[in-house]
Amino acid sequence: MAEQNEIKVEVKNLNFYYGNYHLLKNINLYFKRNSVCTLLGPSGCGKSTFLRTLNRMNDYTEGAKLTGEVLIDGKNIYDKSVDVVELRRNIGMVFQSPNPFPKSIFDNIAFGLKIHGIKNREFIVERVEKCLKYAGLYDEVKDKLHKSAFSLSGGQQQRLCIARAIATNPSILLMDEPTAYLDPASASIILDLITTFKKYYTIIIVSHNIQQAGRISDYSGFFLDGELIEFDEAGNFFTRPKDKRTENFITSRY
């Protein structure tokens, strides 16, 4: 076990239900500060749902129920006293399918700053530019910052969403298959970014691509039917998995 102050997020006895459907079963794991953790598992096993429990995006889902604890910096985010809006400002999220706002490219990124009460135009312009550069999108869009975000390709939209997520300086970054829509070259850019990003963020990524996961992970977890089968340092996870089912999965037998 890692030392307490190294742990950014800790999940304890987490159970999640859609109505009567018991989806996530007694999940226990932790995410270390400034590390990259990938979550793997076959389609439908509950990876996205798990990711969404970490910033309480399931709060509005009809019939969703949750027990257990998610501790961020030692504080249970499901505690009554926690302000969800405050919580989410500290957590950036990139969704499985790109979901830019129906606004200009510029405004998509500026949105996060504006809702945080930042009005300084110069600061915003500079920040937008920086985020786009970080996400490897700047060169492609620098001449059409005020065009609609929908004029971008799917992969460009996803990179815009990544730029948007980091604009507000979160300390945690949740990414649900951020490279699913990208060509290998752009995916590679993102993967490199993620490795750089961990200086600033604790990064939790859902991935379907075992090679990509192996390349960037410090930790990895394997989900199957809503259970966390294995969770370990990436070195062990990918080369000496303890569970047969993990081994089968990473050698692509699911």
Add this chain to the structure above:
Amino acid sequence: MAELANIKKDDDSMPIFPINRGYIKRKKFYNGIAVFFAVMAFIIGAFPVFHIIYKAVALGHKYLNWRFISTLPTGFPIGAQGGILNAIIGDVYLIVIASIFAIPLGIGSGLYLSLFGKKRTNTFLRLLNELMIGIPSVVWGIVGFYVFSTNAGLGFHFGFSALAGGLTLGFIMTPIIALLTEQAVNQIPAGYIEGALAMGATKWQATKSVIMKAALGGIFTGILLGIMNIIGQTAPLLFTNYYNTGLPTGITGPGGAVGDLAMLIFIYIHEPSRILHIKAEAASVVLLFFIFAVDLGLRLINYLTRKFL
């Protein structure tokens, strides 16, 4: 290609099925029939409209001039001379008052129904809203009379006035705007709202800056439908505003009543005067143009807000 090569030989036998030319021909024939009926339906629907416009223009053309729409009615019976300015000005009063009341209330209710309320109460409220749309306008007229116009008992004692009439028309507009707003918001992809919330936006911030924008087209349709609906109404005005042959001196109390195109047509048609009958026809052409102008105006505002917001 690589995958194709991997398919085993015995999986390779995709059975080829014969193309059924007769079937395709039949479907093309059905398609032709469907198009024919669609065109017929349009003609049957559009014919009366064009006929009415034709008749109205044919009868009233001699009054379709600038003087007619820019002067007040005079003579005996009143309207035998002069124009219909009182009704045009009155309609502007009524629409503005109804809109000031109904647009915020309707949009607010629609947003509440789609984003904020609890599921169970919303089902009930939605039913109530649909019921309100179904209430005959004459009933709104009576409600409006008791709430706004009557000078006895409870209510606001606005008298027969533009304010009482406009607010009553607002009652008719509100549930239409609420319904269309709710539907527009429900059609917004969940990703927009989730994206905004995940950034730490409050629900209101998400609504204001992302949802409203995406739903704007639908909301405008609601406003448009609402206004179209009230322009032609006479029943609600019978009990709350009635009709003024001159210009109003206020919006409540004595002198607060306004003219109205639909009421003007209604009244002129009931007068035993050939001139007034013809003027009613001319006025209905003006009413059509009025509706057309409002429609164009709103569409323009819609276009501009989408472009520059």
